[in-house]
Amino acid sequence: MPLFSIIQAAGWPIWPLIACSILALALVIERFSSLKTARIAPPKLLEEAITVSRGGVPATDVVAHLEQNSLLGEVLASGFRALNTNPRISEEDLRSTLEGAGRRAAHTLERYLAALATIASAAPLLGLLGTVIGMIEIFGSQAGGGGVANASSGNPAQLAQGISIALYNTAFGLIVAIPALIFWRYFRARVDGYLLTMEIASERFVRHLNTLRK
Numbered sequence: 427m428p429l430f431s432i433i434q435a436a437g438w439p440i441w442p443l444i445a446c447s448i449l450a451l452a453l454v455i456e457r458f459s460s461l462k463t464a465r466i467a468p469p470k471l472l473e474e475a476i477t478v479s480r481g482g483v484p485a486t487d488v489v490a491h492l493e494q495n496s497l498l499g500e501v502l503a504s505g506f507r508a509l510n511t512n513p514r515i516s517e518e519d520l521r522s523t524l525e526g527a528g529r530r531a532a533h534t535l536e537r538y539l540a541a542l543a544t545i546a547s548a549a550p551l552l553g554l555l556g557t558v559i560g561m562i563e564i565f566g567s568q569a570g571g572g573g574v575a576n577a578s579s580g581n582p583a584q585l586a587q588g589i590s591i592a593l594y595n596t597a598f599g600l601i602v603a604i605p606a607l608i609f610w611r612y613f614r615a616r617v618d619g620y621l622l623t624m625e626i627a628s629e630r631f632v633r634h635l636n637t638l639r640k
Contacts, residue, residue: 553599
């Protein structure tokens with residue numbers, strides 16, 4: 427059956443589900459693009475930052491280039507900037523600076539994940555709404571025949587429409603929700619991995635910056 431015929435048979439309750447599916451697809455594509463390792467935490471970036479700063483805090487242009495490199499680069503650059511601003515900064519303040527940058531990075535990493543989780547939760551409920559509306563159509567088709575028991579006196583077209591609305595919306599709700607839930611869990615695990623990597627890198631970088639404090 428052509429897709430347009432299915433949409434017609436499912437009735438108006440399917441349109442919110444179609445909107446959710448389009449939004450979920452857009453969020454998945456955006457997250458795949460944004461959560462690439464090169465944009466978050468390049469494997470050799472920490473070693474490079476430590477290498478260029480063994481003799482002291484690097485120049486401003488080097489720090490700016492590091493900041494634009496990736497999210498991990500932003501965190502590391504915040505430490506360099508703190509030392510440039512106050513060469514005698516305490517270890518506690520230095521650590522707090524990197525932790526603040528890490529929280530901002532975490533917020534960026536988790537962007538749109540809540541929306542994807544909401545779609546995964548709401549899609550089955552929207553499908554259930556369509557099912558209920560379909561059941562109302564079915565009961566309505568029997569009203570003229572003296573109740574549900576007298577199905578032969580009902581309106582066959584309205585009965586078929588009610589069944590179509592109920593089944594198609596239930597199925598489409600699950601079709602939207604299941605992939606959204608899978609991708610949400612995948613991105614959640616990926617973000618958690620990046621956060622752990624950045625936490626370990628920040629801890630090591632703080633120890634390195636302590637050797638540069640005057």
